[in-house]
Amino acid sequence: MKAVRIHNYGGPEVLQYEDAPRPQPQAGEVLIRVHAAGVNPIDWKVREGHMKDFWPHKFPLILGWDLSGVVEEIGAGVSRFKKGDEVYCLPDPTRNGAYADYIVVREPELALKPNSLHHIRAAAVPLAALTAWQSLFDTAQLQPGQRVLIHAGSGGVGHFAVQLAKWKGAYVFATASTKNQDLLRELGVDEPIDYTQQRFEDVARNIDIVLDTIGDDTQERSWSVLKKGGVLVSLVQPPSVEKAKALGVRAAFVAGHPSGAQLAEIAKLIDSGELAPVVDRILPLSEARRAHELSQSGHTHGKIALRVNNGDGTLEGKQS
Numbered sequence: 001m002k003a004v005r006i007h008n009y010g011g012p013e014v015l016q017y018e019d020a021p022r023p024q025p026q027a028g029e030v031l032i033r034v035h036a037a038g039v040n041p042i043d044w045k046v047r048e049g050h051m052k053d054f055w056p057h058k059f060p061l062i063l064g065w066d067l068s069g070v071v072e073e074i075g076a077g078v079s080r081f082k083k084g085d086e087v088y089c090l091p092d093p094t095r096n097g098a099y100a101d102y103i104v105v106r107e108p109e110l111a112l113k114p115n116s117l118h119h120i121r122a123a124a125v126p127l128a129a130l131t132a133w134q135s136l137f138d139t140a141q142l143q144p145g146q147r148v149l150i151h152a153g154s155g156g157v158g159h160f161a162v163q164l165a166k167w168k169g170a171y172v173f174a175t176a177s178t179k180n181q182d183l184l185r186e187l188g189v190d191e192p193i194d195y196t197q198q199r200f201e202d203v204a205r206n207i208d209i210v211l212d213t214i215g216d217d218t219q220e221r222s223w224s225v226l227k228k229g230g231v232l233v234s235l236v237q238p239p240s241v242e243k244a245k246a247l248g249v250r251a252a253f254v255a256g257h258p259s260g261a262q263l264a265e266i267a268k269l270i271d272s273g274e275l276a277p278v279v280d281r282i283l284p285l286s287e288a289r290r291a292h293e294l295s296q297s298g299h300t301h302g303k304i305a306l307r308v309n310n311g312d313g314t315l316e317g318k319q320s
């Protein structure tokens, strides 16, 4: 099969589009013919070696932990899926990824893909939508009527978080630069904040939940917007527990994890029109280097997806 692999850590040039052995499903595993792979910042962070002390990756490594495709073969004991099922998935990021014609994943990681989405748009969903879901619902326990501040509401995680928070009945503030203010409004943000023109803390006050996708100064300045009993949830650096205690708030770091069960819930929301991925750019698998450069710019909106196996390319060139 064809795959994009790395043989060592480094810049986008270490991504090699090359032949690789097709994996075999073991007991409890499913072989999927990948139609499209989503691109996330974790892909280039792994490529650069930032995760090497945490995840036991071995070279050559296939990157990419977001996919939509079709079940090709099932291992012993797999009962919920059969050959031909259209599925999507956040696979275990400690194993080989989805920049490939085929991937093996564990059955509990899988869900049927949303019927209303082609593979390319479905592949843009799992990692970012699961992270948003787990942050807002599992960790922050978001309740209707709460006030939420989502940093980078135009980004991969942020644009799902905005929609999920609105679906739950929250009042949503979100930040992005000038060019993405219209997108924030289209996503349903109640108070869009242009971080190039305003300080978010001058607009967002008495906040129950901050979703920090930026870290550093943005995280530090976020403490002041929280009301007592509020929670600062970060995806990028663990917020200080001591500081949270002193302020009477909660601090949490979330590491998104695979969940076929939650992806099935997310598929229902997508098919009922409550949630939709925005796809900024679609590229062929062979152009993974370009996809990484774009992701690493930190200023794409929504998601980047890679077309694999001539999977559904009908959306090529469209913005969403």
Ligand SMILES: NC(=O)c1ccc[n+]([C@@H]2O[C@H](COP(=O)([O-])OP(=O)(O)OC[C@H]3O[C@@H](n4cnc5c(N)ncnc54)[C@H](OP(=O)(O)O)[C@@H]3O)[C@@H](O)[C@H]2O)c1
Pocket (backbone or CB within 6 Å): 040, 041, 042, 045, 127, 128, 131, 151, 152, 153, 154, 155, 156, 157, 158, 175, 176, 177, 178, 179, 180, 195, 213, 214, 218, 234, 235, 236, 254, 255, 256, 257, 295, 298, 299, 300, 301, 302
């Ligand atoms: N812990 C986890 O499990 C987990 C899971 C997913 C992601 N993450 C991490 O979370 C971060 C965000 O991921 P992502 O996929 O959402 O990234 P992304 O899609 O690359 O985010 C890009 C967006 O960030 C916005 N942005 C850039 N600088 C900003 C700032 N100072 N203030 C507000 N918005 C800003 C950009 O808007 P403008 O162009 O308008 O500036 C752009 O739309 C990454 O570091 C990623 O690695 C962690």
